[in-house]
Amino acid sequence: MSDSITPDDSEYRAAVAFFMANHHAHDAYQVLDHAKRLAESIENATWEVLVPEKDGVPEVGAVVLKGQANRPAFYLSAGVHGDEPAGVLGALSWAESALAGWEMGDVVYLPLVNPWGLEHNVRNDASDQDLNRLFGDHKHPLVEAWRELMKGRQFAAAVSLHEDYDACGCYCYEIFCEGGLRFGRGALDAAADVIPLEACDEIEGVRAENGLLARAGLPDFDEGVPEAFPLFTDYATTSLTFETPSEYSLYDRARAHERFLHHVVGRLRRM
Numbered sequence: 001m002s003d004s005i006t007p008d009d010s011e012y013r014a015a016v017a018f019f020m021a022n023h024h025a026h027d028a029y030q031v032l033d034h035a036k037r038l039a040e041s042i043e044n045a046t047w048e049v050l051v052p053e054k055d056g057v058p059e060v061g062a063v064v065l066k067g068q069a070n071r072p073a074f075y076l077s078a079g080v081h082g083d084e085p086a087g088v089l090g091a092l093s094w095a096e097s098a099l100a101g102w103e104m105g106d107v108v109y110l111p112l113v114n115p116w117g118l119e120h121n122v123r124n125d126a127s128d129q130d131l132n133r134l135f136g137d138h139k140h141p142l143v144e145a146w147r148e149l150m151k152g153r154q155f156a157a158a159v160s161l162h163e164d165y166d167a168c169g170c171y172c173y174e175i176f177c178e179g180g181l182r183f184g185r186g187a188l189d190a191a192a193d194v195i196p197l198e199a200c201d202e203i204e205g206v207r208a209e210n211g212l213l214a215r216a217g218l219p220d221f222d223e224g225v226p227e228a229f230p231l232f233t234d235y236a237t238t239s240l241t242f243e244t245p246s247e248y249s250l251y252d253r254a255r256a257h258e259r260f261l262h263h264v265v266g267r268l269r270r271m
């Protein structure tokens, strides 16, 4: 996806037309094939299966890239909710351009956490559970495998990509350590080149400033444990959850996710 085009350009319209005619936003197998081929094509990268395919439910896996020990590590996941495809597409596009020739620390990239949900365009998984409330359940097969993969790792930044059908613009939850590096404001502003930021000063009951819901330490939340919480408490200095408005153009939503990621990793590169 080009970064230099605006909606008035015929080049932009052609890019949208091509994208919309060729996307496979809800084909989980195509997403997984794409991610596996990416892992094969990158030196020091492997495809790690977290939960194997079973009874028509596609596998969950991760691209794991061994980077330089003294450089910042990066975690990325997409598609925890199956009806939020833009993060999945944006992350794949980002990974294709960013991971080849990667010169930073380790990368763990889960391209599609809920493949069954993506196939069926629903939020929950095959057993009708919201995976993004289950990360406190260490006996859940996915969470258990995920914790095993994450064991001993420490990331400078962790990003979880989501979408919100209620939102009118992009927004981001940022959980950070006091005095630690912050990414949310700059990454949101980069995404805002594609889709405006959410204008409400309160989102999901949380105070927002120009789309940013920032918090030093874990917020209060009693509806289960989202992925962002153990990411922050156990594995990452800063945890970011980026959301695009689901009713916007799929092409622009995917590009907004890609922009967000390029900004975060650009900051890591300067660390």
Ligand SMILES: [Zn+2]
Pocket: 080, 081, 084, 161, 162, 163
């Ligand atoms: Zn979501």
